[in-house]
Structures are given as C-alpha cells and as structure tokens.
Amino acid sequence: MADQPTAFERFIQGILPENPVYRQVLGMCPVLAISNSMKSAMTMAGAVLFVLLGANVVTSLIRNLLKPHLRIVVFTLTIAAFVTIADRFLAAYMYQMSKALGPYIPLIIVNCIIICRCEVCASKQSVYVAAADAVGQSIGYALALASIASVREILGTGMFFGTRVLPTAWPNLAVMILPPGAFIALGLLLASANWIQNRKAKSGPKAKPAH
Amino acid sequence: MTQTQNGKAEKARRFQNSHLAQAWLCIVLALFFGGALAAVEANLGPIIAANKLNESKARVPELLLGAESGAQKADQGQAMTVTPRTVEIDKKGIKKFYTVFEASYADGRPAGWVTKVGGQGYADRIELLLGLTPDLERITGLFILDQKETPGLGNKIVEPKWRDQFKQKATHPGLKVVKTGAQNSNEIDAVTGATISSRSVVNIVNESVADLKKKLSTVPESGKDK
Numbered sequence: 337m338a339d340q341p342t343a344f345e346r347f348i349q350g351i352l353p354e355n356p357v358y359r360q361v362l363g364m365c366p367v368l369a370i371s372n373s374m375k376s377a378m379t380m381a382g383a384v385l386f387v388l389l390g391a392n393v394v395t396s397l398i399r400n401l402l403k404p405h406l407r408i409v410v411f412t413l414t415i416a417a418f419v420t421i422a423d424r425f426l427a428a429y430m431y432q433m434s435k436a437l438g439p440y441i442p443l444i445i446v447n448c449i450i451i452c453r454c455e456v457c458a459s460k461q462s463v464y465v466a467a468a469d470a471v472g473q474s475i476g477y478a479l480a481l482a483s484i485a486s487v488r489e490i491l492g493t494g495m496f497f498g499t500r501v502l503p504t505a506w507p508n509l510a511v512m513i514l515p516p517g518a519f520i521a522l523g524l525l526l527a528s529a530n531w532i533q534n535r536k537a538k539s540g541p542k543a544k545p546a547h
Numbered sequence: 548m549t550q551t552q553n554g555k556a557e558k559a560r561r562f563q564n565s566h567l568a569q570a571w572l573c574i575v576l577a578l579f580f581g582g583a584l585a586a587v588e589a590n591l592g593p594i595i596a597a598n599k600l601n602e603s604k605a606r607v608p609e610l611l612l613g614a615e616s617g618a619q620k621a622d623q624g625q626a627m628t629v630t631p632r633t634v635e636i637d638k639k640g641i642k643k644f645y646t647v648f649e650a651s652y653a654d655g656r657p658a659g660w661v662t663k664v665g666g667q668g669y670a671d672r673i674e675l676l677l678g679l680t681p682d683l684e685r686i687t688g689l690f691i692l693d694q695k696e697t698p699g700l701g702n703k704i705v706e707p708k709w710r711d712q713f714k715q716k717a718t719h720p721g722l723k724v725v726k727t728g729a730q731n732s733n734e735i736d737a738v739t740g741a742t743i744s745s746r747s748v749v750n751i752v753n754e755s756v757a758d759l760k761k762k763l764s765t766v767p768e769s770g771k772d773k
Contacts, residue, residue, distance in 0.1 A: 398572065398576075401572050402572070403569060403572070406569065406570065406572070406573060409573055410572060410573060410576060413573065413576050413577060413580060414576065414580070416580075417580035417583060417584060420584055420587070421583075421584070421587050424587055424588065424591045424592075424595065425587075425591065427591070427595045427598065428591040428594040428595050428598065429594070431595075431598040431602070
C-alpha cells in the first residue's frame with residue numbers, strides 16, 4: 337500500500353498526466369456523441385462529476401467489505417443508483433437539456449471511466465483519496481470534453497456557449513456538428529496531444545519513468 | 548469431541564460459501580439504493596410529468612393551425628385556451644387512457660383537439676401528438692414526441708416532410724400506407740426503407756381516432772361542457 341499515490345497526486349494525475357479522454361482513451365461513446373455543443377458537454381461533465389464522486393466515495397467506504405469476485409456487481413449497483421438520480425434530476429430541472437442528451441446520461445452507467453476509477457483507486461484507498469481522484473478525473477474529463485466541444489461548436493455554428501464568436505460571414509461547417517465531425521475533431525486533438533507528449537519526452541530529461 | 552468440532556467447522560464453512568454470506572453486501576446495497584431512488588422518484592416524478600405535459604401543451608397551437616399561423620395567432624394575442632384532460636376508453640374490458648388537450652379560441656369557439664397517443668413502433672414505443680378538427684373529421688397536424696426507430700431510416704418519421712402528409716387528411720376511411728407514391732386521399736407514402744415504422748404511425752393514428760370518435764363525439768361541442 338505504501339506506493340499508492342496520495343490524494344494530491346491522484347487529483348493532479350486525473351487532470352493531465354492520466355486524462356481520462358486523452359491519455360486513458362476511456363468512455364469515448366459519450367465524448368463523441370455529446371460534444372457538439374459546449375452546453376451539453378458541460379452538463380455531461382457535471383453529471384459525470386456527480387456520479388464519479390458518489391460512486392468513488394461509496395466504494396471507498398465499503399472497500400473492506402468487498403468480496404473480490406462480486407466487486408463489479410457492487411460497483412455497477414452503486415454507479416447505477418447515482419446515474420439514475422442524475423438522470424431524474426436533469427429531467428426535472430433541465431428538461432430541454434435532458435432531452436438533448438437523450439440516452440447518454442443513463443449510459444454513464446456503462447462508462448468505463450467510472451468503473452475504472454472504482455477499480456483502480458476507490459476500492460483500494462481511503463475516502464479522502466478517492467474523492468480527490470474523482471474530482472481530478474472529472475476535471476480532466478470536463479477539460480477534454482470542452483476542448484472537443486469548443487472546436488466543434490465554433491467551427492460548426494460559429495458560436496461558443498450559444499453566443500456568436502465568429503463573424504456571420506463564417507460558413508458554418510455543418511459536418512463538425514454531425515457525427516463525422518466528432519471523429520475528425522477527436523482524431524486531430526488526440527494526435528496533437530500525442531505529438532506534444534512525444535516532443536516533451538524527447539527534449540526533456542528522462543527523469544520520470546513511464547507508468 | 549473432534550467430531551463436534553468438525554461439525555462446527557463444516558457448518559461455518561458452509562455458511563461462508565452460502566449465497567447469503569457471499570452476497571449480503573449486494574442485497575443490503577440494493578435495498579438501500581432502491582429506497583433512495585424511490586424517494587428521489589417520489590419527489591421529482593411529478594415535476595417531470597409536469598414538464599412532459601407542458602411540452603405537449605406548448606405544441607397545441609402549432610398542431611391545430613400549422614407552424615406559422617400558430618405563431619401569428621399567439622402574437623396577435625389570440626392565444627387559445629388549452630385544457631388538458633383524460634379520456635377513458637373501455638375496449639372489451641381493457642381500459643385505455645388518452646391525454647387530450649381541448650383547445651378553444653379566446654372567443655370560445657372550439658379550435659380542435661390535440662391528443663397524446665402512442666403504440667409499438669419498429670424498435671420501441673412511438674409517442675406522438677395528433678391534432679384534430681373539433682368534429683374529429685380531419686387531421687390538422689402530427690408531431691412525434693418520442694421514438695427510437697432506426698437512425699437514418701425509421702427515425703425520418705420525425706421530419707416535417709413526412710409528417711406534413713397527414714395534414715388535412717380525412718379521418719373517415721382509415722389511412723393506409725403505400726410504398727409507391729400516394730394516389731388516393733387516404734394514402735400515406737411510406738418512408739423509404741422503413742415501412743414498418745410508417746405503418747406503426749398510421750396504425751396509431753387510425754386506432755386513436757377511432758377510439759376518440761366514440762368518446763368525444765358524445766361530448767357536446769367543446770366550450771359548453773365545462
């Protein structure tokens with residue numbers, strides 16, 4: 337247990353070094369599907385924060401009671417409960433948003449980011465570390481979603497968060513709003529993230545061994 | 548002595564391996580989360596139901612008068628009064644409930660009915676709003692609220708281009724789906740590659756019109772019965 341990362345390390349790791357989208361490439365389905373506008377992307381990120389925090393805290397609290405072969409059942413049960421709460425809450429107070437996000441809120445249940453964090457961190461470490469991990473990973477997820485969504489929304493509609501940022505002469509590239517745009521934006525952004533990473537690894541001293 | 552000890556150990560081992568000892572955490576958590584979700588649903592359920600009702604209600608003028616004149620009428624302050632109510636239909640012992648919005652103009656003239664109906668589609672239930680004239684003889688509009696038909700094929704039923712075929716159709720000889728271009732006035736063109744989805748919508752429309760005619764025609768002209 338001595339070599340487990342501390343709460344602060346977990347928090348920082350989630351944001352960039354182990355970003356759920358750019359480094360772990362987990363949970364791509366909602367990333368592709370709801371990143372066509374900043375509003376829906378940020379709602380999604382909020383829902384993920386709520387679910388991940390809840391699931392991580394509960395899993396960490398009961399980590400000593402877990403039976404190894406039944407742990408996935410318990411994780412899924414916990415996640416499903418929090419996802420249902422998030423889904424109902426959105427339907428009650430943000431009805432239009434909930435319709436726009438459609439099935440992707442309920443689908444957080446099978447989002448591998450959350451089950452991965454339960455498995456890797458929450459089922460082994462204290463509540464405090466698990467909560468820090470959840471917040472860090474969620475911020476990382478939100479940043480990644482924001483990067484893709486802003487590219488798609490700006491190029492596709494000339495708007496950012498629903499307000500116009502490009503001159504009206506901008507030819508709205510409808511393809512960026514449609515599913516192909518998601519793949520194009522994600523592919524280019526992932527490629528540039530890897531390129532930056534490689535350049536850093538080459539130029540910088542190899543002080544940190546890769547995990 | 549050793550035998551009883553063995554027996555005890557055996558019992559303990561059996562208990563350890565029993566389903567209950569293995570799964571108690573899952574059971575306790577399931578009960579706990581079940582209770583929590585029930586509480587959430589009890590609090591939020593009515594708000595969600597109201598949201599859905601309001602969404603349907605906001606569509607009523609558009610479905611009865613068409614998108615443009617619906618908006619125009621609203622601008623001129625001639626907004627309609629829309630009263631939601633539930634109509635119960637007894638079909639061979641099976642009770643069916645329809646949510647019906649009764650619309651009338653500001654001066655009390657009946658504007659028509661909008662009803663929320665649903666039925667089995669190709670993939671899942673299709674929920675739609677159907678606008679009808681006050682005498683239920685003509686369809687004034689159709690709007691798909693909820694569907695999970697095949698993307699790219701069946702889900703084209705939500706497009707105005709397809710839905711607008713229903714406008715001004717007479718309800719009396721039931722509507723029919725055709726694949727090769729509608730010729731008669733009671734025919735509806737199927738969506739290419741999605742005959743089942745198209746047929747489902749038409750069946751829902753036919754069935755609900757038939758049901759509602761029985762019930763709503765016995766009601767005196769709208770506006771007076773309330």
